[in-house]
Amino acid sequence: LDGLFVEPEQWRRGIGGALADAATHVARRAGQSLLVIASPAAQRFYERCGFAVEGPAETRFGPAVRMSR
Numbered sequence: 550l551d552g553l554f555v556e557p558e559q560w561r562r563g564i565g566g567a568l569a570d571a572a573t574h575v576a577r578r579a580g581q582s583l584l585v586i587a588s589p590a591a592q593r594f595y596e597r598c599g600f601a602v603e604g605p606a607e608t609r610f611g612p613a614v615r616m617s618r
Contacts, residue, residue, distance in 0.1 A: 550569070550572050550583055550584065550585040551586075553565065553568055553569065553572070553585070555568070565594060565598075566597070566598050569583075569595070569598040569600075569618075570598070573599075573618050582617050582618065583600075583617060583618045584603075584615065584616070584617045585600060585615075585616050585617070585618075586606045586608060586613045586614070586615055586616075587600075587613060587614045587615075587616050588608075588610070588613055588614075589612065589613070589614065592614050592616070595616050595618075596616075598618070599618050600616040600617060600618040601616060601617060601618070602614055602615070602616055603615045603616060603617055
């Protein structure tokens, strides 16, 4: 999963969770799991969506967390 963003005015309405659920569904239909490289600021969101931490990651923006569902 690359680039899941919701406008800040729309946060806390279930939109991000619905997008993560839809992406997970598409991945599972293809026999895959869903991997995300999350910024530390987004880690709690992904944990609430059922993603598990797999380990650290590095991006061009700095440290991140590799997570899957």
